[in-house]
Amino acid sequence: MSEIITFSPSPSIFGFGALVRLPELLKSRNFKRILIITDPQVGASGILQRILDLMKGSFDVKLFNGAPSEPRSIDVDQQKGHFGSDFDVLLGVGGGSAMDFAKALSIIMMHGGSLEDYVGEGTVPGPVTPIVCISTTSGTGSQCTQTTVFTTGGVKLGCSSEYIRPVASIVDPELTMGLSPIVTRNAGYDALMHAVESFLARPHGQVPERPILYQGSNPFSRSLALEAFGSIWASYRQAVSHGENREARIGMSIGSHLAGIAFSHSGLGLVHALASSLGGMIAAPHGVCLAACTNIGLTYNFRACEKDLALLSSIPEKNDGLNSGPFSAETFLAKVQALIKDLDLPSRPSQLGIKKEDAREILDKTLIQTRRIRTNPRPLDDELLPSIEKGI
Numbered sequence: 001m002s003e004i005i006t007f008s009p010s011p012s013i014f015g016f017g018a019l020v021r022l023p024e025l026l027k028s029r030n031f032k033r034i035l036i037i038t039d040p041q042v043g044a045s046g047i048l049q050r051i052l053d054l055m056k057g058s059f060d061v062k063l064f065n066g067a068p069s070e071p072r073s074i075d076v077d078q079q080k081g082h083f084g085s086d087f088d089v090l091l092g093v094g095g096g097s098a099m100d101f102a103k104a105l106s107i108i109m110m111h112g113g114s115l116e117d118y119v120g121e122g123t124v125p126g127p128v129t130p131i132v133c134i135s136t137t138s139g140t141g142s143q144c145t146q147t148t149v150f151t152t153g154g155v156k157l158g159c160s161s162e163y164i165r166p167v168a169s170i171v172d173p174e175l176t177m178g179l180s181p182i183v184t185r186n187a188g189y190d191a192l193m194h195a196v197e198s199f200l201a202r203p204h205g206q207v208p209e210r211p212i213l214y215q216g217s218n219p220f221s222r223s224l225a226l227e228a229f230g231s232i233w234a235s236y237r238q239a240v241s242h243g244e245n246r247e248a249r250i251g252m253s254i255g256s257h258l259a260g261i262a263f264s265h266s267g268l269g270l271v272h273a274l275a276s277s278l279g280g281m282i283a284a285p286h287g288v289c290l291a292a293c294t295n296i297g298l299t300y301n302f303r304a305c306e307k308d309l310a311l312l313s314s315i316p317e318k319n320d321g322l323n324s325g326p327f328s329a330e331t332f333l334a335k336v337q338a339l340i341k342d343l344d345l346p347s348r349p350s351q352l353g354i355k356k357e358d359a360r361e362i363l364d365k366t367l368i369q370t371r372r373i374r375t376n377p378r379p380l381d382d383e384l385l386p387s388i389e390k391g392i
Contacts, residue, residue: 011169090102095142132170138249199226237343276372350392
């Protein structure tokens with residue numbers, strides 16, 4: 001255990017219309033040879049063309065626009081030999097999958113091998129080609145984290161290394177204005193749970209030192225997570241139902257970004273571990289899996305973080321101009337379940353086709369999610385399996 005806390009966020013440019021600052025950002029770092037990594041949806045949205053227009057005549061640009069949603073390790077491996085390594089920067093443009101794809105590709109382009117070789121923490125042996133990210137959703141916060149997530153062996157795992165934390169990012173809420181309600185809903189729930197689980201993470205003093213800055217809950221992460229939660233909660237429903245609402249889009253963008261900075265310095269917990277296990281078993285977006293696992297994870301952790309859950313319960317009331325207290329952990333769990341219902345998200349894995357007899361498989365796949373469970377507020381014990389069975 002260490003009494004020292006490291007806080008090391010990457011520079012970011014935030015604001016409506018911030019995309020126009022991209023050429024300036026790249027030139028300030030002397031980036032000239034650029035590989036853009038994005039997905040077909042961004043390519044079709046017009047955002048990619050705006051970026052290409054901004055870079056025209058000033059940069060040597062190559063493009064890969066085939067990043068899949070929910071990437072597998074093999075998807076990244078297949079691209080390793082297609083581009084070489086003679087780039088100054090990889091520019092990840094899109095949601096979490098595209099940005100994670102850029103991070104993952106930077107590892108094997110620089111260090112070789114298969115992406116599976118780098119599963120875990122601190123497994124990247126040295127610097128990679130720098131990564132700059134432009135987020136087009138308000139979800140993963142990948143533009144400011146040191147993790148790339150992918151599916152391998154039927155389990156959603158990942159690689160975490162401070163070497164792959166983007167050197168800079170642009171978060172422009174204008175780029176999210178055209179998102180569909182479903183994408184907004186799914187990405188937003190991920191951001192919400194980043195804020196919640198970062199705030200609830202095991203205290204810093206109880207977390208052993210590790211090669212990444214998943215240090216447990218600390219003053220930096222708690223303040224950011226609390227601000228992120230308030231911003232997301234105040235904006236989430238409006239962003240889903242009225243995507244043209246500029247203030248809601250700004251609130252979701254800043255909230256998801258702050259939540260990403262927070263959890264990249266604290267770590268996450270059981271809800272994310274369960275959702276990653278579930279996501280490797282079924283074809284469903286990460287935000288959907290998180291909603292289905294929220295009650296299991298937060299109920300299991302209840303006695304370890306009851307006071308913090310009660311504190312979170314007060315935030316929605318304050319945002320609504322109410323002060324009806326007293327606030328309780330039970331009230332918070334009820335509010336989250338009401339949100340899940342309002343947004344037509346699943347509240348149980350059974351709503352995604354999971355059966356009670358699948359509980360053991362979920363448990364086994366959860367126990368290997370060491371990146372998440374080391375900072376869960378409650379150690380995992382023999383009560384987890386019956387909790388999963390009951391929650392299914």
